[in-house]
Amino acid sequence: MFTLDHATLQSTWRIAAVHAPAAAPEWADWLRELGFLPGEPVRVMARAAGGDPIVVRVGTSTFALRCAEAACIEVIALTREQAP
Amino acid sequence: MKPAIVHVHAGGPLIALVGNPNCGKTALFNVLTGSRQKVANYAGVTVERKEGQYVRSDGKKLRVLDLPGAYSLNPRSPDERVTVDVLMGRARGEKRPDRVICVVDATNLRRNLRLVLAVKRLGIPMAVALNMTDLARRRGLAIDPDALAAELGVPVVSTVAVRRNGAEAVRALLDAPADHWQRAADTPVHAETVSVEADHDAVQRILVALKLDTLSPQGLSDRIDQVVLHPVFGMALLMAVLFFIFQAVFAWAEAPMGWIEAATGWAASSVASAMPAGWLQSLLVDGVIAGTGGVLIFLPQILILFFFILVLEESGYLPRAAFLLDRLMGSVGLSGRSFIPLLSSFACAIPGIMAARTISSPRDRLVTIMIAPLMTCSARLPVYALLIAAFIPRREIAGVELQGLVLFGLYVAGALSAAAIAWIAKQFTAGALPRPLMMELPTYHWPTPRNVLIGLLQRAEIFLKRVGGIIFVLTLLIWFLASFPAPPVGSTAPAIETSLAGTLGRLLAVIFEPIGFNWQISIALVPGMAAREVAVSALGTVYALSATGDDTAQALIPLIAHSWSLATALSLLTWFVFAPQCLSTLATVKRETGSWKWVGVMAGYLFGLAWIASFIVYRLAMLAGWG
Numbered sequence: 001m002f003t004l005d006h007a008t009l010q011s012t013w014r015i016a017a018v019h020a021p022a023a024a025p026e027w028a029d030w031l032r033e034l035g036f037l038p039g040e041p042v043r044v045m046a047r048a049a050g051g052d053p054i055v056v057r058v059g060t061s062t063f064a065l066r067c068a069e070a071a072c073i074e075v076i077a078l079t080r081e082q083a084p
Numbered sequence: 085m086k087p088a089i090v091h092v093h094a095g096g097p098l099i100a101l102v103g104n105p106n107c108g109k110t111a112l113f114n115v116l117t118g119s120r121q122k123v124a125n126y127a128g129v130t131v132e133r134k135e136g137q138y139v140r141s142d143g144k145k146l147r148v149l150d151l152p153g154a155y156s157l158n159p160r161s162p163d164e165r166v167t168v169d170v171l172m173g174r175a176r177g178e179k180r181p182d183r184v185i186c187v188v189d190a191t192n193l194r195r196n197l198r199l200v201l202a203v204k205r206l207g208i209p210m211a212v213a214l215n216m217t218d219l220a221r222r223r224g225l226a227i228d229p230d231a232l233a234a235e236l237g238v239p240v241v242s243t244v245a246v247r248r249n250g251a252e253a254v255r256a257l258l259d260a261p262a263d264h265w266q267r268a269a270d271t272p273v274h275a276e277t278v279s280v281e282a283d284h285d286a287v288q289r290i291l292v293a294l295k296l297d298t299l300s301p302q303g304l305s306d307r308i309d310q311v312v313l314h315p316v317f318g319m320a321l322l323m324a325v326l327f328f329i330f331q332a333v334f335a336w337a338e339a340p341m342g343w344i345e346a347a348t349g350w351a352a353s354s355v356a357s358a359m360p361a362g363w364l365q366s367l368l369v370d371g372v373i374a375g376t377g378g379v380l381i382f383l384p385q386i387l388i389l390f391f392f393i394l395v396l397e398e399s400g401y402l403p404r405a406a407f408l409l410d411r412l413m414g415s416v417g418l419s420g421r422s423f424i425p426l427l428s429s430f431a432c433a434i435p436g437i438m439a440a441r442t443i444s445s446p447r448d449r450l451v452t453i454m455i456a457p458l459m460t461c462s463a464r465l466p467v468y469a470l471l472i473a474a475f476i477p478r479r480e481i482a483g484v485e486l487q488g489l490v491l492f493g494l495y496v497a498g499a500l501s502a503a504a505i506a507w508i509a510k511q512f513t514a515g516a517l518p519r520p521l522m523m524e525l526p527t528y529h530w531p532t533p534r535n536v537l538i539g540l541l542q543r544a545e546i547f548l549k550r551v552g553g554i555i556f557v558l559t560l561l562i563w564f565l566a567s568f569p570a571p572p573v574g575s576t577a578p579a580i581e582t583s584l585a586g587t588l589g590r591l592l593a594v595i596f597e598p599i600g601f602n603w604q605i606s607i608a609l610v611p612g613m614a615a616r617e618v619a620v621s622a623l624g625t626v627y628a629l630s631a632t633g634d635d636t637a638q639a640l641i642p643l644i645a646h647s648w649s650l651a652t653a654l655s656l657l658t659w660f661v662f663a664p665q666c667l668s669t670l671a672t673v674k675r676e677t678g679s680w681k682w683v684g685v686m687a688g689y690l691f692g693l694a695w696i697a698s699f700i701v702y703r704l705a706m707l708a709g710w711g
Contacts, residue, residue, distance in 0.1 A: 026160070030522060032280040033156040035195045045306070049315035050411050053420075053521055059194045060302070062309075062525040064407040064420075069522060 005070035012043045013075035035059050098147045103187035105153030106526035108215040112245035113150040123542050131166045141259045157202045161444035184210040190220035197287040211239040218244045235290045246532045305527040329392045340384035348377030371563035385462045389431040394539045398531035416503045417510025422452040429459035433669045445519045451509045458502035460495045466620050474645040475653040497661050562611040585610050599698040600652040651705035658701040663694030
């Protein structure tokens with residue numbers, strides 16, 4: 001499973017699923033309500049010094065996410081070359 | 085779930101504005117209601133409630149409620165819970181709105197329309213205000229309101245809320261009779277039964293039907309972000325912005341603070357000369373005028389700081405600053421969201437503690453409230469200024485002014501100790517998971533003067549009403565303690581020595597002896613509890629100087645420079661870094677946390693910290709031969 005927190009800067013992906021960590025089950029709903037929904041394109045726009053948190057574009061919105069939050073978002077490649 | 089308490093409300097139909105955060109909802113609210121707004125709290129929760137009045141073309145008045153922004157009807161913070169409760173008609177003391185205007189960011193339809201669908205299911209007559217249509221058009225998005233209305237089954241109008249005449253279409257809707265608004269659904273569907281995915285699919289279908297399902301690039305905003313969010317340049321820019329704000333808060337406020345001081349002095353001397361000396365004159369001059377003047381003097385600094393915060397907030401920069409600082413704050417167990425409350429605390433801890441409401445994690449909010457008083461508030465400046473002027477030589481060390489260096493060091497000491505306290509709290513309370521950030525970075529906007537001005541006036545009103553009230557009462561209490569019982573006839577000692585405050589001061593001296601404070605300082609610390617800067621004028625009174633305000637500070641400098649040791653002065657400076665947080669801060673903590681326990685914890689740990697730090701500094705200074 002490839003998750004958004006591992007995506008390189010400025011690469012675009014498609015969301016496959018949103019999983020919540022066992023300790024914070026509400027995160028899945030929260031992320032979905034912000035627009036992190038299967039099928040939506042996502043892109044890592046920036047990374048803070050140290051790599052965490054990151055800035056993510058989903059649809060037309062921009063969000064700052066912790067890596068732990070981005071790790072809930074399973075993504076798949078948009079193009080064949082990109083596939084990990 | 086709490087039972088609904090329905091109150092009868094006068095004042096005509098209630099219109100609620102709902103929408104995602106950053107959709108321009110408050111701007112629309114400002115355009116519709118202008119200055120006819122009331123800011124208060126929702127019953128039982130510390131969430132800001134904004135109600136305004138809209139006057140229809142036929143003269144009829146409507147109540148307009150600006151609900152907190154929400155991403156969904158599944159609340160994640162106290163703010164969002166209020167929005168959901170009001171819409172469901174189960175908020176305590178709130179009437180269920182008669183009509184709802186769902187404000188939608190036209191540049192962000194996919195996320196915003198999901199909320200429209202959820203609100204529609206509640207069965208309240210509703211309309212959609214398609215906001216920011218000018219920005220959408222610039223991005224090549226031509227949205228036909230009528231076509232969208234046909235898809236949604238509710239009226240849709242275009243607005244540009246940042247322009248004065250940008251809400252004409254909403255006015256027309258509000259002026260039309262209520263039955264013009266379709267009742268969206270006769271049988272409300274329970275919100276939880278519809279999944280986010282189902283709503284997302286429905287929105288997707290609408291967007292495809294309207295040929296709006298393309299993703300437009302956000303050129304300018306993204307280009308700005310390449311600098312602003314850059315790990316190096318972005319951080320440098322943030323530091324420059326913060327430095328500029330600090331300079332402005334102190335430099336720009338100097339003149340208005342002088343005017344307020346002069347006005348207070350003038351009022352005091354007019355009253356003093358207009359009436360005979362006695363306890364009533366003393367109550368008015370030393371109690372009422374000195375007390376309110378002591379609060380008012382910080383208004384310029386607070387307004388300047390809030391001006392910058394509002395401009396940065398409106399423009400979209402503040403969440404980016406929070407992003408940049410998230411890692412740093414995370415290392416002590418906080419999140420970037422704590423940045424704004426702590427920044428505000430440099431002017432005064434009270435607005436800072438109130439700003440902590442925006443932090444969704446209860447633990448983070450509490451820790452932020454607890455460390456807010458460690459940020460050097462402007463009320464500590466007069467005390468620092470007095471002690472530095474008296475004890476730190478005017479000398480340059482390696483081209484840097486020593487006095488300025490000490491002042492800077494005191495600010496740094498406060499911030500570092502706040503970080504240390506947060507870090508200790510992290511060791512005990514933080515779980516394995518980091519706290520959620522999930523923070524939207526809205527596209528950049530030019531701040532509109534009207535919105536900044538309305539926000540500023542509201543801050544000023546809140547500060548004057550709440551803080552003014554508390555400080556006013558406490559100052560009267562301190563005046564009473566320092567004036568009664570009256571000295572025995574023939575006594576030459578100042579009244580304060582025989583008063584309740586004097587007795588208290590001598591009792592306190594037992595505690596403060598080990599850290600080098602004499603009984604005069606101990607007495608001064610008592611009124612210093614009402615407001616820190618009062619300690620300066622209290623010292624003046626104790627040293628029996630018949631001067632007030634600035635004159636006291638001037639005459640006091642040589643006096644304390646002779647009678648205190650350097651060790652005592654350093655110990656007192658250290659004391660003020662940590663301790664005597666004013667009583668109005670504690671009162672605010674009580675209101676915001678709703679418990680006396682946390683007030684006790686805060687007072688206890690700050691006093692403990694102050695005593696230990698002062699003890700160490702005093703003993704070290706004695707060893708260094710500065711006793």
